[in-house]
Amino acid sequence: MLPRDVISSGALILRPPAEGDAEAVVKMCDDPVTARFMPLLPQPYEMDDALGYVRRSAAVWEGGGAQFAITEGGRFAGLVWLSAPDHWGVSGAGFMVAPWARGRGVASTAARAVTDWALDHGVRRVELQAEVENVASLRGRVPGGVPRGGAAAGGQAAARRALRRLCGVRQAPGGGGAGGGAVPASAGGRGAGRRGGAADADGAR
Template identity: 40%
Template sequence: MTISDPVTDRRVFRPTVLDLGDATLRPWGRALDVPGGVVPALVAASRDPAVARWSPLGGTGPVVPETYLDRCEERWAAGTAASFAVLDAADGSLCGNVYLGWTDREDGVAMIGYWLVAAARGRGLASRAATAVTRWAVEHADVRRVELYHAVANADSCRVAERAGFPYEGTLRGSYTYGGGVYVDEHLHARLASDPFPD
């Protein structure tokens, strides 16, 4: 017999599509429709210098797109993480990614991350996508707090965090390695479900 937990039963990420007007956020998976195919699009994104430097997608070795897509599908199916491909509304091309996953599901704490390919940068897309995913998580999965971490040297990500309504909370020393084997300091930004969303 399975015992139901009313708290964690509410805290489930269900696949959905979010519309930003000029971009659409769709769940990652092998069936995702991207011009030229989802696997080549992921490989190309992993070769973008900024993505390779700051994102776990670049990691410490070559990207295995099929493994990445399978992991996204498994986490969606389990309701434990939401990985969205950010697609251009006009041509369906891959612009980037927004990920949100539980760090403490029972307490309602999740973590968000994002990346964009070079062609999609400079139009506020990362902050708008992060805001949309955060709002969706608060409204539909009972997320109480969302944390955002980025390397101190990643000034672009810091600006995205601030525009998306994630105030700076402090610096974590030697907290993460971005594929280079050296642990770097990170900024912690976070927002609560009760915080007002940016316009």
């Protein structure tokens, strides 16, 4: 089980979500760019969705995964999450960056921080995925130490269209194996079953 820590990285603090984050989560998830790259989010996204997400985060931690609110200078800047490692020690990861926090390297800093933290706590491999169309999100992952992986075919029934994904991987020295579990439900809980995913749309308009 991963410890319920607070992670500091540069100007960012990653901490477990709190009910006080709910209003900012609503604004982030109602953003059209977020909705484009996270098509399973409820639309419109309401306060009950955000509160439900925050309240379920305790169960995610208890189940071996992790959910963090990203803050910058004390202000909510996004979310980052990890699935519980599977029997190979592989964890899936994803994140969303709020519209007001884009363009400042929040995605790459958060990706580096949470993957370093996970590998330090026994996870053997972290897999991050993003839609290929979300170029800014993909750029954010590479500076975080996540090498580019191969594009994999994927689908989103809710979006009714085929999507291609680029998978980035980081693993502990000597780590191996493949696979990955389902990422904890996206905000609102209706995104369960997605592995990874991101809506850091710096520059993606």
